[in-house]
Amino acid sequence: MGIAERKARERVHRRNAIVDAAEDVIFKHGFSVATMAQVAKAAELSKGTLYLYFKSKEELYRAIILRGFVILKKMLREATKEGKTGYDKVIIVGKTYVEFSEKYPNYFTTILDYENDTFNLAAAEAESLQALEEGNAVITILVRAIREGVKDGSIIEQGNPFDTAFVLWSQFTGVLQVMKRKINIIEHYFSLTKEDLLSTHWRMIERMLK
Amino acid sequence: MGIAERKARERVHRRNAIVDAAEDVIFKHGFSVATMAQVAKAAELSKGTLYLYFKSKEELYRAIILRGFVILKKMLREATKEGKTGYDKVIIVGKTYVEFSEKYPNYFTTILDYENDTFNLAAAEAESLQALEEGNAVITILVRAIREGVKDGSIIEQGNPFDTAFVLWSQFTGVLQVMKRKINIIEHYFSLTKEDLLSTHWRMIERMLK
DNA sequence: TCATATAATGACTGCTGGTCATTTTAATAG
DNA sequence: CTATTAAAATGACCAGCAGTCATTATATGA
Structure with missing residues (x-):
């Protein structure tokens, strides 16, 4: 089942990429000022996608x-x-x-x-x-x-x-x-x-x- | 200038009353959950009035x-x-x-x-x-x-x-x-x-x- | 009684986190 | 190559919020 494994890897990878983007934005502006829209943009994803990886x-x-x-x-x-x-x-x-x-x-x-x-x-x-x-x-x-x-x-x-x-x-x-x-x-x-x-x-x- | 003094007193008094109301609401729900509308209601004032006494x-x-x-x-x-x-x-x-x-x-x-x-x-x-x-x-x-x-x-x-x-x-x-x-x-x-x-x-x- | 100044109001705005019906992409089967 | 299905991604949308401001109400003083 190589495909399932690859998908799982990709999922982890994307998750980390989101955290990377969130770090950039949040460390720069602070947690409360940073917005999910900014994080999404930095991650080159839509806002909705963030919520597929993180509940909030x-x-x-x-x-x-x-x-x-x-x-x-x-x-x-x-x-x-x-x-x-x-x-x-x-x-x-x-x-x-x-x-x-x-x-x-x-x-x-x-x-x-x-x-x-x-x-x-x-x-x-x-x-x-x-x-x-x-x-x-x-x-x-x-x-x-x-x-x-x-x-x-x-x-x-x-x-x-x-x-x-x-x-x-x-x-x-x-x-x-x-x-x-x-x-x-x-x-x-x-x-x-x-x-x-x-x-x-x-x-x-x-x-x-x- | 008794009137000016009385007004100043009233202003202080009202300010304190707002803080009282804010304490009730914020201590109960926490700062981020509490809303200015709730504070206004507890203080029996409109929301706009709060901003005459506090900037934020x-x-x-x-x-x-x-x-x-x-x-x-x-x-x-x-x-x-x-x-x-x-x-x-x-x-x-x-x-x-x-x-x-x-x-x-x-x-x-x-x-x-x-x-x-x-x-x-x-x-x-x-x-x-x-x-x-x-x-x-x-x-x-x-x-x-x-x-x-x-x-x-x-x-x-x-x-x-x-x-x-x-x-x-x-x-x-x-x-x-x-x-x-x-x-x-x-x-x-x-x-x-x-x-x-x-x-x-x-x-x-x-x-x-x- | 009228004019003025001060205080209070609440409808409104812009923005946010979070949702969800719809669309896009990728995998699988025939 | 095409059709079918599953998974992933989208972005328009919503409810709720802090904060604003034109309007209204109240008090003062002439």
Whole structure:
């Protein structure tokens, strides 16, 4: 049945092409400003066709969010290979998260939208669940690093490593979010730079874990 | 000029009544689902009248955000009076933030929307600037507590207290955000409760500051 | 009582996400 | 090569929305 397979491949390919087009449009104008008509035009398809591949504009955006998580997970996987101790790996996770936010600011925005639940993932749709899986995978990388660190003594004994991982991740996301969204205000009113905030955060993490 | 004053009062009063109505509708249905027609009906006014008091739906929402900050600031001001040492006061700020998020979940959501910059405050409108001032005031309360703590020795010497305050606040917001938005997932996949996360966060803060 | 200014109205517009009857394209069979 | 069927794509269309503005109602002051 070679034809059926080819068709399935084409379908996946077209789906990805739509997400590509949606990225172009949405990253340029922002989710709420971008219109499905624009996406359709960028994809060289009619608007109706988009809805053969995605149930809604939001589901299309969720596909972009998923891409962000996949990239982030890959970066974390590769980067944590390098660390010697568990503590090193935790720091590497943080550094990599920062790197991700700088290298892929648009994808980072999608992650923040996910964390903020701007796009309700309660609906158990394929795209949502996958994003969730990827999000969980990211946390799991951090959990492993913490476990390792506790074992090799580079991290002080904590309670449950899952707790520690979630709290660390949430704190980090909070700091990065403020750095992204509010740095202009902070610079203007308090004369602080991104680097100031980050180095303070690093110092705190060291004190928390060492 | 008693009449002009009375008219100004009435204008303020009506404005507040509109925000009241908007809160009812928006807190019930959510910002994007709520419509200006619904708000108008709840306020017993025509839709056009709303636009005599607010430039847009977003500006109306910003007025609600501002209310949230005002309440939070007041709570923090009063609560921090009680603390003995600077460290105590920092902890009180955190506890009060948690209390706020539980007592006024809807207003807390507006604060998260502000932090996430869902409603662009770049436009230098009165409402935006006031929200910003209130946000800054909240941070300033924390700055003072940290300064005091460093002075009285209850907090270990940090770099710039502004840095510390922003990082602490951002971390806290990050943790509370995750608790609000993702706790169902976390409970389901990792069997952690809000209390687990919070107590871990407290422990970390203590290690950071003590 | 009339003139003026201020406040409020709601019909209207432009635009959007999403739908669906129709058309186009591709695969299959005779 | 042609007819038949299935799958894919289309775009005119719809309902609902934020926001506007000519018109109407209300209050003030002479």
